[in-house]
Amino acid sequence: MTDAEWREKLSPEQYHVLREKGTERAFTGKYEKNKADGEYHCAACxxxxxxxxxxxxxxxxxxxxxxxxxxxxxxxxxxxxxGMVRTEVVCSKCEGHLGHVFPDGPGETGLRYCINSAALDFEPED
Known part of the structure; x- marks a missing residue:
């Protein structure tokens, strides 16, 4: 998609995060406290x-x-x-910026994918 098409499709916050590699402020995203069962999809594609x-x-x-x-x-x-070295995470389909991954997570992977709510759409389980 062209830049103009992305601007038309996405909200200003989504555009800033997904296309300009922005970050929403901590503790402000709509999915940060979401505990419902379901799937998180790329808000762009x-x-x-x-x-x-x-x-x-x-x-x-x-x-x-x-x-x-x-x-x-x-x-x-x-x-x-x-001024930092981090690992950015992007959607493999549209290359939208999602957030970053860090090696300080729990469980088997030991990874923490730290993702902006603005980059996500949540589909609750039926």
Whole structure:
């Protein structure tokens, strides 16, 4: 899609996060405290990204997951912005910025996918 098409499709906050690699303020996202069962899809293209079974309360202020729904759903890129070295997470289908992944998570993976609510659409389980 062109930049103009993305601007038309997405809200200003979604555009800022997904297309400009922005970040919503901690503890303000609509899914940070969501405990319902269901699936989290990319707000830009609809691809399934995460499932509620992998969501946990990290205390970071953003929705956190231990693993994507499918290992091919997201891609990781080196991010050296803001004077830090981090691993950015993007949607593998539309390349929308989702957040970052850190090696301090619980469970089997030891990963914490720290994802912006603005980058997600939640589909509750029926």
């Amino acid at each position: 609809g691809q399934l990204l995460f499932e509620s079974a992998e969501k946990y309360d990290s205390g970071s202020g953003w929705p956190s997951f231990t693993a994507p729904a499918d290992e091919d759903a997201v891609e990781a890129h080196r991010d050296v912005s803001h």
